[in-house]
Amino acid sequence: EAGVAQSPRYKIIEKRQSVAFWCNPISGHATLYWYQQILGQGPKLLIQFQNNGVVDDSQLPKDRFSAERLKGVDSTLKIQPAKLEDSAVYLCASSLQGSYTDTQYFGPGTRLTVL
Amino acid sequence: DAKTTQPPSMDCAEGRAANLPCNHSTISGNEYVYWYRQIHSQGPQYIIHGLKNNETNEMASLIITEDRKSSTLILPHATLRDTAVYYCIVRGNTGRRALTFGSGTRLQVQP
Numbered sequence: 001e002a003g004v005a006q007s008p009r010y011k012i013i014e015k016r017q018s019v020a021f022w023c024n025p026i027s028g029h030a031t032l033y034w035y036q037q038i039l040g041q042g043p044k045l046l047i048q049f050q051n052n053g054v055v056d057d058s059q060l061p062k063d064r065f066s067a068e069r070l071k072g073v074d075s076t077l078k079i080q081p082a083k084l085e086d087s088a089v090y091l092c093a094s095s096l097q098g099s100y101t102d103t104q105y106f107g108p109g110t111r112l113t114v115l
Numbered sequence: 116d117a118k119t120t121q122p123p124s125m126d127c128a129e130g131r132a133a134n135l136p137c138n139h140s141t142i143s144g145n146e147y148v149y150w151y152r153q154i155h156s157q158g159p160q161y162i163i164h165g166l167k168n169n170e171t172n173e174m175a176s177l178i179i180t181e182d183r184k185s186s187t188l189i190l191p192h193a194t195l196r197d198t199a200v201y202y203c204i205v206r207g208n209t210g211r212r213a214l215t216f217g218s219g220t221r222l223q224v225q226p
Contacts, residue, residue, distance in 0.1 A: 004158070033213050042202060042216025043159065056213065091158050100208045101147065106158030 004107035012113045018080035021110045025094030035091040087114045117141040117205040124221040133190040137203030140184045146207035150188045152199040193224045
């Protein structure tokens with residue numbers, strides 16, 4: 001079974017530039033999550049999708065971050081404009097139904113450096 | 116979801132059992148205890164979860180105390196590949212369905 005795919009693996013940009021990350025979840029998984037992991041900390045949820053609808057985006061900085069999952073499969077996360085404090089690893093995860101007993105499977109992450 | 120408390124770091128000798136503790140004194144009756152680990156430069160990986168009873172799978176064993184206020188993850192024969200940050204997470208159906216990660220325990224397996 002193929003795992004969660006993410007690209008790119010690494011990205012370096014200047015502050016105020018824009019950047020986009022892509023995630024392809026495990027086939028058949030209805031729920032997709034984006035997490036932000038700052039160095040030395042645990043991952044923090046940014047947004048959760050159930051199929052192509054948003055379940056939780058309460059911790060997403062909506063003035064600069066946006067995400068979509070148009071066809072209920074793959075997803076993109078965008079930052080515009082980037083700030084220095086956005087330097088982090090962005091992790092995508094998926095689960096079968098999103099219930100609290102579901103296992104979440106994580107991709108390898110995209111490491112973003114903002115200069 | 117209830118908060119968890121873990122030691123920031125632990126060492127373990129290769130081939131010995133690694134016992135990673137977690138306190139979750141405010142856990143409620145319908146909340147599960149989950150363990151994930153994160154090896155350097157990888158995404159978190161599911162290990163095991165449980166509600167009340169002890170659980171075992173091919174990776175680890177989970178021991179939950181009778182009052183459910185604490186648990187221990189046991190890696191029976193630690194190898195160098197088990198060096199990682201281990202996260203204990205309490206998750207129930209009344210909170211966010213996503214995972215709430217703390218700082219975890221950094222386990223260093225020594226040769």
